[in-house]
Amino acid sequence: MPSNKSVSEAPITQLINCRILREHQIQREDLWVREGKILDPEKLFFDERAYADERVDCGGAILAPGFIDVQINGEDRWHLSVRRRRTDAFPAGGFGVDFSRPSDDVGAGVSLVARKLLEHGVTSFCPTLVTSPPHVYHEILPQIKIQDGGPHSAGVLGVHLEGPFISAEKKGAHPERFLRGFSERGAAADLGEVYGALDNVALVTLAPELEGGTAAVGELCRRGVTVSLGHSVANLSQAEDAVCCGASFITHLFNAMLPFHHRDPGIVGLLTSERIPPGRTVYYGMIADGIHTNPAALRIAHRAHPAGLVLVTDAIAAMGLPPGRHTLGQQEVEICGLQVFVAGTRTLSGSVASMDMCVRHFRQATGCSVEAALEAASLHPAQLLGISQRKGTLDFGADADFVLLDDDLNVKATFISGQEVWKKSPKEQQK
Ligand code: ZN
Numbered sequence: 568m569p570s571n572k573s574v575s576e577a578p579i580t581q582l583i584n585c586r587i588l589r590e591h592q593i594q595r596e597d598l599w600v601r602e603g604k605i606l607d608p609e610k611l612f613f614d615e616r617a618y619a620d621e622r623v624d625c626g627g628a629i630l631a632p633g634f635i636d637v638q639i640n641g642e643d644r645w646h647l648s649v650r651r652r653r654t655d656a657f658p659a660g661g662f663g664v665d666f667s668r669p670s671d672d673v674g675a676g677v678s679l680v681a682r683k684l685l686e687h688g689v690t691s692f693c694p695t696l697v698t699s700p701p702h703v704y705h706e707i708l709p710q711i712k713i714q715d716g717g718p719h720s721a722g723v724l725g726v727h728l729e730g731p732f733i734s735a736e737k738k739g740a741h742p743e744r745f746l747r748g749f750s751e752r753g754a755a756a757d758l759g760e761v762y763g764a765l766d767n768v769a770l771v772t773l774a775p776e777l778e779g780g781t782a783a784v785g786e787l788c789r790r791g792v793t794v795s796l797g798h799s800v801a802n803l804s805q806a807e808d809a810v811c812c813g814a815s816f817i818t819h820l821f822n823a824m825l826p827f828h829h830r831d832p833g834i835v836g837l838l839t840s841e842r843i844p845p846g847r848t849v850y851y852g853m854i855a856d857g858i859h860t861n862p863a864a865l866r867i868a869h870r871a872h873p874a875g876l877v878l879v880t881d882a883i884a885a886m887g888l889p890p891g892r893h894t895l896g897q898q899e900v901e902i903c904g905l906q907v908f909v910a911g912t913r914t915l916s917g918s919v920a921s922m923d924m925c926v927r928h929f930r931q932a933t934g935c936s937v938e939a940a941l942e943a944a945s946l947h948p949a950q951l952l953g954i955s956q957r958k959g960t961l962d963f964g965a966d967a968d969f970v971l972l973d974d975d976l977n978v979k980a981t982f983i984s985g986q987e988v989w990k991k992s993p994k995e996q997q998k
Contacts, residue, residue, distance in 0.1 A: 725769025
């Protein structure tokens, strides 16, 4: 007979003097951590008669699950070199690697972004590739491995592929010459030819109204990839068909889709659709940077369907870099203040926002609770990706990835697997 599982000898950490977000409520409670997981203290006392080896005083901070960004484009390699030369000129943000540009050090680029994200409370993310030619996917995808976060980096949950199976009419900043439709050979063949292996892919954004689009939704879902609708001119019934085939996300709601019309609300209508299969939730990404979506539109979406709201940054390489021209994927973009345009146009292209900034703006714009703002950046994206057993929550047994925040939701420190991986310097704390 196997004996009872032996009790772990690993040290136990107790985080005290904090207000933790658990079960949709901020409550005064301690957080117990061992071997990178959150412990149930009752079991610890009564079954193991064990106590904390170490106590960490959180100074009254809010302790929330680490943020998860399912749409971030990174920064380009050229800027990486700029940044290296002028490190002190660009404080937080802007990291300088564009995940969509092939290079021999994509892994290094992802690592750099993964490290900088810790400053913004992001503990895991989906590096996002904009529409690219097939050889770029074949070259880059094998290099962006799914991996846990650690002392120097947020975890990689898998790549988000935005395009190339999107609508030319709603291409936004995606280069038209690389857009694709599905062929008669079937979705499996097309996906294989364009992307290659999908092992490292978590999320694909496509336009469901393309010929063969719903079949592609089904094929991707069967292969464990979350499907998002976006850069699309789908009407509501096409969008509902895609959801019935397994699609579960909407990419940057309101942006790059048909505007809401009362006789055909388009993809936006999914927020209140009655054709969502029972037990399913449609999630939707919102770039709450104060530029991509008017606060009134943000409020409409949030009030209609609060449980589906997922904050995304859609941040590009240039985040934190100075105004002027920069490169995103295969395209030139231009930064003016907080706005990023395809160079020479007024087409918005990604953002230069950070996740903590979006959380604060979202809360302020909607007047939602602190809990709701924090869950939109943690619990909801985890639920979307089907990983809420271990991420986006502080439930017992979950990964101890969390952030400490002040009452204005500024990030004070970031933890991964129970280890502090970033802390605001005392000088910045006083600001
Ligand atoms: Zn987009």
